[in-house]
Amino acid sequence: MNARVGLLLVILPGLLDAQAGVEYATGAGRAASTAAPAQKAGKAIAGAFDSLNRTLQNSEGSKPATPSATPGPRRAKKAAIVKTQPQTDVAEPKVDVSYEDPSGIQQGMEYDEIVGRFGPPSLKLTTGPGEEILYYTKKDLKVDTTMRNGKVTAVQKTRGVDQAAAKVP
Numbered sequence: 147m148n149a150r151v152g153l154l155l156v157i158l159p160g161l162l163d164a165q166a167g168v169e170y171a172t173g174a175g176r177a178a179s180t181a182a183p184a185q186k187a188g189k190a191i192a193g194a195f196d197s198l199n200r201t202l203q204n205s206e207g208s209k210p211a212t213p214s215a216t217p218g219p220r221r222a223k224k225a226a227i228v229k230t231q232p233q234t235d236v237a238e239p240k241v242d243v244s245y246e247d248p249s250g251i252q253q254g255m256e257y258d259e260i261v262g263r264f265g266p267p268s269l270k271l272t273t274g275p276g277e278e279i280l281y282y283t284k285k286d287l288k289v290d291t292t293m294r295n296g297k298v299t300a301v302q303k304t305r306g307v308d309q310a311a312a313k314v315p
Contacts, residue, residue, distance in 0.1 A: 247264075249303055256297055290304075
């Protein structure tokens with residue numbers, strides 16, 4: 147008899163655990179296959195944005211109150227006569243900015259001089275406090291400039307292979 151009670155104490159929890167696992171799996175599968183929770187969340191978020199939008203629209207119409215000292219008598223403003231020149235449809239010419247070739251970057255140059263002469267870099271990475279790398283590209287030339295505290299400490303120039311010549315017929 148003790149053996150039967152022992153088996154019930156060991157087998158019964160295992161069977162109940164298996165049943166609980168099956169019920170959980172079917173419930174999780176049902177929740178994953180329905181869009182109801184996502185739709186409710188979407189409606190809640192949309193409602194929050196709608197109320198925020200209404201609040202912003204209402205605040206645009208109101209002007210902030212400014213404290214005034216003592217209200218005085220209003221003075222009449224004189225109307226100003228403004229003479230204007232007839233406008234012409236002449237567009238200002240666009241200035242085409244050209245920079246020097248980045249192969250001229252040398253050690254010891256400062257950041258402002260480099261940007262002024264060679265233009266803004268193609269890519270700028272900050273690698274640490276006071277350290278950055280400026281990348282310049284022009285056709286088949288690549289110039290990697292290492293800067294420390296605003297001065298060039300290393301310059302690496304690489305000429306690329308011409309892509310048209312590299313293609314095999």
